[in-house]
Amino acid sequence: MGVSQAHFVDWEASEALRTTRRRFHAMVKPIGSACNLDCQYCYYLSKQNLLDHRSGERMADDLLDEFIRQYIEGQDGDRVVFSWQGGEPTLLGLDFLRKVVELEEKHRKPHQRIENDLQTNGTLLDEEWCRFLRRHCFLVGLSIDGPRNLHDAYRVTKGGEPTFNKVFAAAKLLRKHGVKFNTLTVVNRLNVKRPLDVYRFLTREIGSTYVQLIPCVEPKEFRTVAPQHWNPAALPVMGTPGARPGSPDSIVTDWSVDPDDYGSFLCKVFDEWHSKDLGRVLVDLFETAVAQWMGFPAQRCVTGEFCGKGVALEHDGRVYSCDHYVYPEYCLGDIHVRPISEMVLSRRQMEFGFAKRDTLPQYCRECEYLSACWGECPKNRFIKTPDGQPGLNYLCSGLKRFFEHADPYIERIVKQLKRE
DSSP states (O other): OOOOOOOOOOOOSSHHHHHHOOOOEEEEETTTTOOSBOOTTOSSTTHHHHTTOOTTOOOOHHHHHHHHHHHHHTOOSSEEEEEEOSSOGGGGOHHHHHHHHHHHHHHOOTTOEEEEEEEEOSTTOOHHHHHHHHHTTOEEEEEOOSSHHHHTTTOBBTTSOBOHHHHHHHHHHHHHTTOOEEEEEEEOTTGGGOHHHHHHIIIIIIOOSEEEEEEOOOBTTTTTSOTTOSOGGGOOBTTSGGGSTTSTTOSBOTTSOOHHHHHHHHHHHHHHIIIIITTTOEEHHHHHHHHHHTTOOOSSGGGSSOOOSEEEEETTSEEESOGGGOSGGGEEEETTTSOHHHHHTSHHHHHHHHHHHHTOOHHHHTOTTHHHHTTSOGGGOOEEOTTSOEEEOTTHHHHHHHHHHHHHHHHHHHHHHHHO
């Protein structure tokens, strides 16, 4: 997932509303899966082979113009957010983003405010980059997995060299130039064991005031098998060795986070955040939990009742149902042929979005934390419930442990907010 700025799609049943209230979001991959790093756990590097892309391909200028036009024209809100991701989008160079800004101004409607997100590994950022990002008010998502030894465990160059020094330097440059940035941390099998080291490093040394925690969860066949296309007979039952990393019959990669470790990680980080940083640091999962406890919609798609609220656009113009569903089975079409707004608001995409709720197993429906979780991301629903029903989220035990732990504290936060 990338930078979060609370993007929405309005799923109204009425055709009239669907044609008059159009808001949606796209993760744009202008250079596809191309990257200067070789992160072991990356779920996107393999897309080049899966989608039959040629090395070095990038979004053509005419396609960039067409996309920006369609994206702005297809929305009625006064705020339109572009999210530039990869691969590594900074490989395209500053001239690409200069062109982006020009085209946004060219196509912007008089009442609209255009905003931009850039998700990056930070290794190519320099003074010129930071001056540009500050001047044009880009929100940067900086990928960093904690202190040096934890970050460098998986995030290395194509030659296997560590990247921590360059990323740490990028964070200092962003702060120097006053560029607004978030940190995105992949919680994997290693750094999950050191929650306070990770959190304190991000908030004290990097200076992050918006922390995104992304659990690393990948089935062993993720490079070729699309979500919801798994072999049902191979799905393990919750709590068995197959439903955890490290065993020979595990369904997930060795670098995937252990679900119980993830729950413990969240509990310890939550306690630190609640006691020392409440109101100063935003942690995505904690912030949306407070909002959902108050009865507001989820601020993150993974904990919302529905998904399908954002699509992914590849550099060749093809649109996919989600950033984590970039597989041929979930291709919605090509913007050369059909406007992106029609694809996002199509019946097919609506059904994809509603399936998040409608395919939940009974085990989830009976959970007291259903409205806080909604089964988390469907891409992670590849284990079975204790009674053998498929469709349970791999992270279930850890998430439930976190919600049980945080519940009384969140209740007090909510009461305080309501008094204010």
